[in-house]
Amino acid sequence: MIEFLIPLIKVILALVWLLLLTLYVADWVERKESAIIHDRIGANRASIFGLRMIGLFQPFADAIKMIFKEDFTPSFSRKFLHSLAPFLSFFFVAVTIAAIPFGDTIRIGSRIIKLQVLDINVTLLFVLAMMSLGIYGVILAGWASNNRFSLLGGIRGAAQLISYEVAFGLSLVGLIMIYPSLKLSSIVHSQGELLFGFIPKWGIFLQPLGFIVFLFAALAETKRVPFDLPEGESEIIGFYTEYSGLKWGLFMMTDGMEIVIVSTLMTTLFFGGWQVPWLQADGFHWPWGGEWFLASWIVVILQVLAFNLKVFFFCWFQVLLRWTYPRFRYDQLMDLGWKLLIPLSLVNIVGTGIIMSL
Amino acid sequence: MIRALGYFIEIIRGSLITARHFMANMFFHILKVLGIKTKRKGAVTIQYPEEKKELASRHRSLHRIMTREDGQPRCVVCMLCVTVCPSECIYVEAAEDPDPEIQKRPSQFVIDLNRCCFCGFCVEACPEDAIRMDTGKVEIAQYDRQDLIYDLDKLKE
């Protein structure tokens, strides 16, 4: 019984965490951050009993609005696929959260519980695979709408995602070579070690080139400005033109969720995941000597907090980029993917190999 | 390659600009939350219904009809405002005033604010300074078009 309950609770907790963070990143952070960048204030009027809370209720107001909007399916669309597409899109992104380690392990009574839903040997491949499958949502949405502009948007999206999928995967090869594992939990564990005795062995320090390629590829995967060619909300028409109401909301949620997932991946792969520098299971071991012992539950809380902080930073960072850059032209987009990122990732692999063989 | 590097630097600089804006504004926002008063504010936004911007002294707001000491409108129905009005929103009708020095007074003075474009030409044209646009009222929206047709009594207020 308890064997069954624990994974269920983990799944629920992970999903709640993901959805809440998504809601806030996609709506509140997005709106407030852009406002602050623009010297504005941003949405601050949604209130409960006059309590405004600097607009913290805005995501719920937006969500409620979205739910009660008319869900319009055009008569000319392919009904079933039209309804299926947003769910596909949503599902394949949401499911990747299972593979992300939120922390090390906690001990409750005699049980040792991993703070990760799914700890299989190929979690990294699982994440990559699921994110690739997300393309189907885009293509199906474009095609099932039966609107030529939606179809074009879908095709643009598919071409973009497939192109960047290559660089996305290749940029991680060097990382896999260094921490020889495809298991995210063991990659995070490996990052707890120290380089030269004082630098944490994080991916960013070992794979700086890999990180840059990964960053660009991951941004492209999220389909947001400056890579928002599939959608092009401001002028060119995109794959979810024919969507409204909650289905459109699902696409927007997917967008937000991709930010969160990409942030968790960056954190996990390049910034030590839940690792806090010099924090071991029993406390801090400072590189200049000296130790500070802590209770194990405090360590776990610190680690989970560190993970969340890092994820939130990258969410903030991606929103910042979205409000900074104009959109790429399509040929520039393709050039960047095929002519710059893929060669760079190949160079990274070769370089990593050479350094490792030394 | 060098050119691409140049772009790269510009890209980073670009995000630094937005980040700088964010940081600076955030700093002032936090100071405000902490209750520390600063000259500069985090945002230029005016929180409209609660805060109101002071209107410029020359601002053209809702019209009013000026009155003489006895409360009668100053208007003598010369119809220059009607003549000059580019949106043809003024309608005036004359009546005989018992005072031979005044002779002509308005029996009807209607401004159709549905049409009015607030150009202020009527104020410029008026030889008697009978119409002014200095009430400072800018919130004149109504749910009914009929409510936006202002007659003499409404304009005298």
Place this chain on the structure above:
Amino acid sequence: MIKIIIDDKTVEAKEGTTVLSAAKLAGIQIPHLCYHAAFIPEGSCRMCLVEIEGFPKLELACSTQVKEDLRVWTQSKKVTEARKGVLEFILAEHPLDCPICDKAGECKLQDYYEEYGLFESQFKELKEKREKKVSIGERLILDRERCILCTRCVRFLREVTKTQELGVFNRGVRSEISTYDGELVDNNYSGNLTEVCPVGAITDTDFRFQIRSWFLQKGDSICPLCSRGCNISIEYHPGFARIPRKKRVYRITSRENLAVNDFWICDLGRYAYSYLDENRLSNFLSSLNGKNKRFDQESALQFAAQKIKKLYDKKKISRMTLILNSWLTNEELFLVRKIFRDDLRMQRIFMVDPSQGEKDKMLLTSERSPNRKGAEEIGFDFQSLDFKGLAGKTDVLVMFGEYLLDLASLEEIKAVLEGIETSILFSSKESALVSLFGLVFPTALAAEKSGSFTNCEGKIQSFEPVLESWGESRPEWQFLLELSRELDINSNYYNQIESTTAVLEKMREEISFFQKEK
């Protein structure tokens, strides 16, 4: 012919003309306030001062007669300085209450100030207060502040109407226009005083405060209220956007025509314009067999043509009666003659005119319709109509105008019309007759149609429409032409005709009276 030179321009003028009228003929405007072409010049306003070679001082253009080789300058510095000075003196006592003055916009003093003055007043003294509202006639109001004592009104009443009700009383700064012993100006031409007055001193209650003059548009027409055919301008308001206008016509003014009415029109023609806007018929009406069927122009004409055609085909056209009136234009009467008398060979055509009124010594004639002479020349006799006798003799009655009411009482008309199978009325007014007739065509008034009238002196005067037609109403000539097409008679002839000018051409070919006016 005498040659004079005005502003380096050689002008030929008849002996005895003044410099001012010679200049006017040559297209040179000399400002004047007291001069009026109809009166003997008085030279009291001093606006028309011009420089004449050989004269030591500036001379009055209005009263200096032309002489051979006279050299005149109307725009020299000395002249404009003088005009400015004169204006300053006139304006010293003029109140400048233009915003409430009905003359504003067409005031000569305003125009001249705009052209020559534009100075700040140098007078420190306050302007003299005078009476602003003196009733000097049934409709006339005198404002003594605005009066510049040009005495045009006095001269008009002395020289034109010869009634002499007004005069200049007192002397110097106390001079004022007034009536004798409170006797009001009471003649049929008093309305002309408002036009004669160059400023807004004399205004009429009819136009007072109604509208400002610059909103009005002017159209030339002929007065149809008596057989004189005075030339008039109809001044109408095109309407404010989105506000329903109360009336179209705001006033009638006279138009100069020395051959007919000089510069004047009578008060009847000036103030009785409300017939243009009141009680107008705007739709086709029918009460056939007690049922109200909706007619439009096409179906109404088809109905009328079918009834007439039926009689004609049965050779019973003698059972049709046509009643005309002399408000119809020459063209319309001619078309009636062609269609009904020449082509349908009808005999029973009568004229019923409005009842006669009183004539006066000048323009107003006793006939209250504009075209009696024309009807006679076209060939309609004015025999008296025995309306009650129509009952048994008529199947189809076609009537133009509503003047039958002058001839018989409403009950009598009703009794007669009940015995007539089809009765058709062409009327512009919603009179009591309208409900009695089977089918009523709404027709246009003279101000809304083109055509010509022959006045009592036999002068043919053409006019064009000034106002838009009222509702569905159309001019009678259009109905008649359409009717001829529906009747399908002599179509070669009527197909050549599309306008009133074409009808007039035909008249000139066929009737000798109309040739002389060519």
